[in-house]
Amino acid sequence: MAEYNRVSECVGLITLRNPPVNALSAAVRQGIVDTVQRALSDPNVKSVVICGQNGIFCGGADIKEFRSNMTGPPLIPMIHAIESANKPVVAAIEGSALGGGLELALGCHYRIAHSKARLGLPEVSLGLLPAAGGSQRLPRLIGVPAALNLITTGRHVTAAEALQLGIVDQVTDHNTVAAAVKFALSVAGRSLDPRRISTHPCPQQPDLDALFEEVMQKVRQSARGAIAPIACVQAVRAAATLPYAQGMERERELMATLFTSGQARALQYCFFAERAVGRWRMPSGARWDTSKPRPVHKAAVIGLGTMGRGITVALAQTGLSVIAVETQEKQLMEAKQAISGMLERGAKGRGVAPALDGVIYSQNIQAVADVDLVIEAVFEDIALKTKVFQQLSAVCKPGTLLCTNTSALDVDQLASETPNPELVVGMHFFAPAHVMKLLEVVYGPRSSPQAVATAMQLGKKMGKASVAVGNCRGFVGNRMLKPYIEEAFFLLEEGATPELVDQALEEFGFPMGVFRMSDLSGLDVGWRVRKGDGLVEPGTASGRSARIRQGRRYSPLGDLLCEEGRFGQKTGRGWYQYDKPGSRVARFDPWLHSFLGAYRAQHGLVARRIDHQEVLERCLYALINEGFHILDDGIAAGPEDIDVIYVSGYGWPRHRGGPMFYANMVGLAKVLERLEHYQQLHPEVPHLQPSSLLRRLVASGSPPIHKWGEAIKKLHSQL
Numbered sequence: 001m002a003e004y005n006r007v008s009e010c011v012g013l014i015t016l017r018n019p020p021v022n023a024l025s026a027a028v029r030q031g032i033v034d035t036v037q038r039a040l041s042d043p044n045v046k047s048v049v050i051c052g053q054n055g056i057f058c059g060g061a062d063i064k065e066f067r068s069n070m071t072g073p074p075l076i077p078m079i080h081a082i083e084s085a086n087k088p089v090v091a092a093i094e095g096s097a098l099g100g101g102l103e104l105a106l107g108c109h110y111r112i113a114h115s116k117a118r119l120g121l122p123e124v125s126l127g128l129l130p131a132a133g134g135s136q137r138l139p140r141l142i143g144v145p146a147a148l149n150l151i152t153t154g155r156h157v158t159a160a161e162a163l164q165l166g167i168v169d170q171v172t173d174h175n176t177v178a179a180a181v182k183f184a185l186s187v188a189g190r191s192l193d194p195r196r197i198s199t200h201p202c203p204q205q206p207d208l209d210a211l212f213e214e215v216m217q218k219v220r221q222s223a224r225g226a227i228a229p230i231a232c233v234q235a236v237r238a239a240a241t242l243p244y245a246q247g248m249e250r251e252r253e254l255m256a257t258l259f260t261s262g263q264a265r266a267l268q269y270c271f272f273a274e275r276a277v278g279r280w281r282m283p284s285g286a287r288w289d290t291s292k293p294r295p296v297h298k299a300a301v302i303g304l305g306t307m308g309r310g311i312t313v314a315l316a317q318t319g320l321s322v323i324a325v326e327t328q329e330k331q332l333m334e335a336k337q338a339i340s341g342m343l344e345r346g347a348k349g350r351g352v353a354p355a356l357d358g359v360i361y362s363q364n365i366q367a368v369a370d371v372d373l374v375i376e377a378v379f380e381d382i383a384l385k386t387k388v389f390q391q392l393s394a395v396c397k398p399g400t401l402l403c404t405n406t407s408a409l410d411v412d413q414l415a416s417e418t419p420n421p422e423l424v425v426g427m428h429f430f431a432p433a434h435v436m437k438l439l440e441v442v443y444g445p446r447s448s449p450q451a452v453a454t455a456m457q458l459g460k461k462m463g464k465a466s467v468a469v470g471n472c473r474g475f476v477g478n479r480m481l482k483p484y485i486e487e488a489f490f491l492l493e494e495g496a497t498p499e500l501v502d503q504a505l506e507e508f509g510f511p512m513g514v515f516r517m518s519d520l521s522g523l524d525v526g527w528r529v530r531k532g533d534g535l536v537e538p539g540t541a542s543g544r545s546a547r548i549r550q551g552r553r554y555s556p557l558g559d560l561l562c563e564e565g566r567f568g569q570k571t572g573r574g575w576y577q578y579d580k581p582g583s584r585v586a587r588f589d590p591w592l593h594s595f596l597g598a599y600r601a602q603h604g605l606v607a608r609r610i611d612h613q614e615v616l617e618r619c620l621y622a623l624i625n626e627g628f629h630i631l632d633d634g635i636a637a638g639p640e641d642i643d644v645i646y647v648s649g650y651g652w653p654r655h656r657g658g659p660m661f662y663a664n665m666v667g668l669a670k671v672l673e674r675l676e677h678y679q680q681l682h683p684e685v686p687h688l689q690p691s692s693l694l695r696r697l698v699a700s701g702s703p704p705i706h707k708w709g710e711a712i713k714k715l716h717s718q719l
């Protein structure tokens with residue numbers, strides 16, 4: 001709701017009250033309508049100030065209301081009433097003015113912001129556009145190019161940038177409401193016509209058509225199938241080319257299409273899922289709100305290869321003091337240079353001083369004796385990691401948290417090598433660790449809730465989407481990736497090409513298909529794992545039996561490429577060819593295609609025509625099926641955990657909400673039916689055998705995703 005007070009005798013002060021972000025719920029909108037009316041009809045009031053309680057102006061429309069029929073006064077007439085008021089209305093912006101919050105402020109005649117405030121129209125990231133006049137007012141206020149940039153990216157700007165762009169009229173370091181009241185008094189009685197943004201034309205812009213064409217092309221490329229950014233461009237174009245009333249009509253039409261789209265539902269689901277994963281729970285019943293994290297002032301990283309360097313940077317950027325340990329002198333020197341460079345570039349981008357002094361380098365593991373938390377990031381080898389954990393247990397002060405950065409190794413096995421297994425958790429970072437958003441915090445059966453709480457809090461401080469997951473081979477992300485990759489290999493055996501598979505997945509919205517991704521990350525990574533699993537055999541055998549290993553279908557294609565020294569981009573050859581080792585542009589490779597032909601002939605396989613639909617169903621449903629197994633095993637607390645992992649760390653298109661949300665959208669019965677279909681065709685492929693949870697959900701009428709919990713044995717989900 002909104003509270004009304006008269007201050008400084010003649011200023012009506014309206015305070016939005018709807019914690020935590022003063023979202024414009026029906027009650028708040030009603031409150032604004034009523035209090036504005038009251039201020040305008042009070043002859044003692046000369047001007048009006050609108051602010052938000054608790055240091056935040058307004059986080060925009062109440063996104064939760066979008067899920068049901070909306071009631072209460074609509075935003076557009078409410079903002080119009082403010083703009084057409086005959087007394088000056090000033091927005092006092094502290095904290096955030098986002099989406100509908102900024103649109104409300106744009107309806108005011110003046111805007112005063114605190115220097116720490118952030119402003120923006122982030123609707124695009126929710127699959128929407130600024131549909132309370134924002135797409136029409138912002139271009140009129142700051143010009144088409146700047147408005148296009150803000151509206152299509154959804155980026156937040158600082159108060160300083162907002163001042164420079166002309167979004168706000170004044171920035172203060174002091175009490176914003178007091179500054180706004182003073183300002184409101186100073187402008188009382190002035191003509192408001194020049195201040196009504198909707199009455200202005202957009203500032204002149206040469207070559208408008210060329211500009212829109214260029215931006216549309218750019219947006220289409222980066223949107224990877226998302227429709228909201230395109231609608232945003234169309235709405236701004238309406239602002240630039242049509243009178244305001246017609247522009248508003250176009251804004252309404254575009255919003256109506258977006259509002260009911262699956263993409264908007266998916267993106268809004270992602271917004272809430274990202275927040276829900278912070279409220280973690282463990283199968284033991286331990287949870288985020290009853291587990292106190294330990295303070296971490298000083299941390300250490302062991303092993304300064306690619307991962308260790310990124311982790312050191314991510315830690316140092318939080319302001320922690322970091323001991324970075326590397327036993328090899330040459331490697332240590334190189335790492336020092338690389339880390340300093342990353343810190344300097346990162347600091348430049350954020351306009352702050354680099355935290356170079358925050359990192360102390362050492363060749364000696366004894367240097368970590370007094371740290372609060374250690375992240376071991378040595379080579380992915382259980383024997384080596386065990387040795388490091390034993391050393392750490394002997395060196396570290398009592399109570400130090402020992403974390404392992406591993407992508408698949410058994411966290412519990414490592415914990416068993418220490419006298420205090422409750423202090424051990426996995427922290428699975430993704431390369432480059434200072435850039436990638438995802439962190440899997442892996443708890444073993446003996447990890448203490450306090451250890452999990454500490455790692456989760458540290459992840460949050462590093463700006464990561466941190467998800468607590470149970471300990472199993474590959475945890476959540478890599479465990480689900482295995483059937484996805486295997487299906488892609490099987491498709492090649494059956495007649496597909498890397499180009500076809502990648503195109504299908506990229507059109508779905510992945511930034512890279514499975515084979516381009518494999519070339520980027522290195523084919524040798526999976527080869528090493530398969531060797532460790534005893535799956536790799538010399539490539540001379542032929543026929544079906546050569547492709548059944550450990551009782552299930554196996555494709556040795558990846559192994560055969562590795563035997564040829566084709567490790568991907570780093571060797572200049574993989575599933576594609578590259579101009580030179582390290583080049584990034586994947587090109588069609590005739591060798592690979594004759595190799596595939598020869599391989600099929602050797603194994604008596606007849607290539608058939610495979611379409612995009614089959615690629616998507618086999619790769620994605622196999623991955624989703626594993627997700628259902630993971631939920632049933634209690635490795636992930638809920639579908640939202642899996643979805644956040646896939647959207648933040650594996651390139652799953654955000655506008656499709658993550659694999660489990662996607663399954664829900666496609667229809668669980670359909671996913672089950674297609675898995676059964678493919679399982680019948682490929683009975684020797686266990687990952688196509690539908691999970692019992694999927695069957696149970698379908699049998700119980702395919703409930704919506706937030707009700708899956710009732711069918712999950714080990715539920716500890718939050719949504």
Ligand SMILES: CC(C)(COP(=O)(O)OP(=O)(O)OC[C@H]1O[C@@H](n2cnc3c(N)ncnc32)[C@H](O)[C@@H]1OP(=O)(O)O)[C@@H](O)C(=O)NCCC(=O)NCCSC(=O)C[C@@H](O)CCCCCCCCCCCCC(=O)O
Pocket residue numbers: 020021023058059060061062063064075096098099100101103122123126128129130131132134255256259260272275276
């Ligand atoms: C504001 C933040 C930056 C704060 O960040 P912080 O880190 O401090 O906190 P959290 O992010 O953890 O949030 C705390 C808490 O608050 C919840 N929350 C945050 N924002 C909102 C919100 N806007 N609504 C509801 N709830 C919110 C959050 O979920 C947390 O709670 P939880 O329980 O989950 O932990 C940060 O929160 C942030 O960035 N917020 C989102 C800002 C944003 O995106 N704003 C834009 C909202 S959309 C909007 O404003 C739309 C408007 O342009 C126009 C609306 C017009 C509507 C008209 C509808 C017409 C429909 C036409 C259909 C026609 C169909 C037909 O014709 O049939």
